[in-house]
Amino acid sequence: MKAVVALALLAVAVQGLVVNPSNVADVFKFQEFIVKYTKDYQTTAQYDSAFHNFQQALKRVAVKELAGIKGYGITKFSDLSPQQFRQQYLLPKGSIDIGMLKNKFSTVVSDNADAPATCDWRNKNAVTPVKDQQQCGSCWAFSTTENFESMWFLGGNSIPTLAPQQLVDCDPQSQGCGGGWTYWAFEYLMTPGVGGQEGEVSYPYTATTGTCQFNAGDVVARLTNFTFATVPCESGSCPVQDDLLQTQLNSVGPLSICVNAGTWSDWTGPEPMTADECPGDAEDLDHCVQLVGYDWNQGYWIVRNSWNTDWGQQGYIYLQTGGNTCGLGDVVTYANVAGKANKEQITCA
Numbered sequence: 153m154k155a156v157v158a159l160a161l162l163a164v165a166v167q168g169l170v171v172n173p174s175n176v177a178d179v180f181k182f183q184e185f186i187v188k189y190t191k192d193y194q195t196t197a198q199y200d201s202a203f204h205n206f207q208q209a210l211k212r213v214a215v216k217e218l219a220g221i222k223g224y225g226i227t228k229f230s231d232l233s234p235q236q237f238r239q240q241y242l243l244p245k246g247s248i249d250i251g252m253l254k255n256k257f258s259t260v261v262s263d264n265a266d267a268p269a270t271c272d273w274r275n276k277n278a279v280t281p282v283k284d285q286q287q288c289g290s291c292w293a294f295s296t297t298e299n300f301e302s303m304w305f306l307g308g309n310s311i312p313t314l315a316p317q318q319l320v321d322c323d324p325q326s327q328g329c330g331g332g333w334t335y336w337a338f339e340y341l342m343t344p345g346v347g348g349q350e351g352e353v354s355y356p357y358t359a360t361t362g363t364c365q366f367n368a369g370d371v372v373a374r375l376t377n378f379t380f381a382t383v384p385c386e387s388g389s390c391p392v393q394d395d396l397l398q399t400q401l402n403s404v405g406p407l408s409i410c411v412n413a414g415t416w417s418d419w420t421g422p423e424p425m426t427a428d429e430c431p432g433d434a435e436d437l438d439h440c441v442q443l444v445g446y447d448w449n450q451g452y453w454i455v456r457n458s459w460n461t462d463w464g465q466q467g468y469i470y471l472q473t474g475g476n477t478c479g480l481g482d483v484v485t486y487a488n489v490a491g492k493a494n495k496e497q498i499t500c501a
Contacts, residue, residue, distance in 0.1 A: 181226070182206050189228045189462070202231035212418055223423030228462055230417070237417045240287045241459070242438040243331040267398050268501035272445035272454060273406045276498045278302045279444050280313055282467030284460035286359035288329035292410075293319035294458040295440035296337035299408035300349060300487045302442075304373040306405045308493025312372050315355035321364045322346075328361025334408045334440050334485050338378035341487075348374035374489070381407060381484040384434040385476050393432075393481030394473050397453075398446065400484065402500045406444045409455070410483035413439035416457075416469065424452035424470040425477060432479030443480065445500070446473060453480065 182203055185191070193199040209230040216224045229237050273279050280301050285294050293316040305311035319326070323340040326332025341349060345368065354370040381400045385393050401407055415430050416439070445454035452470040461467040471477040 178203075178207050178210060181210070185226060185230060191231060205231050205233050205236070208233070209418060216418075221426075221429065223421050223425060224418045225420040227417060227420060227464075228459075232417065234414070234417070238414065238438070241285070241289065241291070242413055243289055243292065243333075243440070245436055245438050267402045267448075268499075269448045270446070271398075271402060271500040273302065273401075273500055274444055274454075276500070277311065278305050278494075278498065279406055279442070279456065280311060282456060282461050283316070283357075283458045285316075285458040288320070288359040288361075289331045290316060290320050290329055290359070291458055292326060292332040292334050292440045293317075293323070293337060295408045295410070295442055296334045296341075296485075296487075297349065298442040298456065298458075299334075299406060299485070300341070300373060300375065302406040303375070303487040303489050306494045306498070307489035307491040309373070309491075313352045314349045314373060315352045315357070317352075317357045317362070318350050318355045318364075318366055321362045322366050329359070330361070334410065334483065335378070335380070338375070338485060338487065341375055342377065347371065375487040376490055377488040379486055379488055381486060382481050384482040385432060385479070393476040397443070397481045397484065398448070401443060401446065404486055405500075406442055406456075408440065408485045409443045409480050410437045410440040411455075411471075411478040411480050412436040413441075413478065416464075419464060419469060421465040421470060424450075424472045426472045427475030427477040430471070430478040432476040432482065434479060434482040437479050437483060440483075441469075443484075444468075448473065453477070455480070 185206060191202070193202055209226060213224050213226070232240070280298065283294055283298070285291055296319060297314045297316040301312055301314050319337045319340065320328045323332060323337050325336035325339065340346065346366065348371040350367065350370040351372045354367065355365065381404065382393060382396055412430060412432060419425055441458065442456040443453060444456050446452065451473050453473055455469045455471055457464060457467055457469055459467065471480055476482070
């Protein structure tokens with residue numbers, strides 16, 4: 153162990169970081185972090201900044217542990233400041249049109265009394281593997297794509313792997329890696345002459361905003377429309393959103409949702425993130441993901457992220473039910489496709 157610590161201190165010395173006795177434990181943890189996530193800092197300034205951010209992450213986690221809050225720890229984002237994390241992985245806040253969303257909701261849903269206590273669409277092969285948006289604010293494109301894949305499958309087709317890059321490059325209302333919204337992406341997919349989405353094979357992901365290379369002849373999934381599944385919550389904590397969402401998830405399938413993910417960089421699980429730790433206000437939404445299930449007995453939603461499988465619980469996060477945690481029920485959409493052959497045979501539970 154002493155030899156390992158000595159090597160860690162030597163690595164820091166080479167980088168130029170001044171080490172004092174109180175830093176030794178943090179330095180050792182940082183070296184483990186670098187190895188685990190294959191980090192590579194090109195300059196002393198980059199290393200020093202990353203180490204400072206890492207120490208701040210350690211402090212945030214320690215404060216939560218002292219308060220008895222579980223489910224937080226070091227993640228692959230722990231060398232980023234909250235500002236860097238937001239800039240690289242989240243959407244700009246305050247850009248959502250709440251009034252427009254309120255006018256769009258028109259779905260009639262039944263009472264959720266008959267909904268099963270547990271639901272996981274992954275067990276029904278209705279969800280593709282976890283994806284990785286990388287350092288590109290394209291979560292909106294991934295969330296749209298993931299929902300469309302699931303809806304296409306539940307329409308009686310084999311499940312496809314669709315191309316979020318098509319949306320990043322071609323959606324005229326969004327800004328590619330600079331952000332966008334799922335409902336804009338669905339509107340683009342419905343444009344005459346588009347009508348659907350290419351597969352990943354014909355339009356591979358680059359994690360950059362490029363020139364639109366859409367080819368209508370390569371479309372593998374087509375939609376007829378899209379639906380807003382809920383009304384935005386105005387009071388922050390709206391338990392009724394969870395009931396409505398439970399019904400929609402069971403009757404429709406895996407849903408595209410948008411959330412407030414500013415605190416997600418420190419989440420490791422498996423304990424669910426609570427509404428206290430992640431309040432839900434529609435104006436604060438900054439990330440879009442896919443809702444794939446829940447466990448009502450244990451009190452959590454199952455949410456698929458697009459930060460690869462080396463984050464969270466193999467790429468998933470669990471959010472507490474009952475309080476519109478992270479605003480997960482405020483912007484909920486899904487693609488409408490012709491046919492419901494698989495949905496008639498496959499249930500969520």
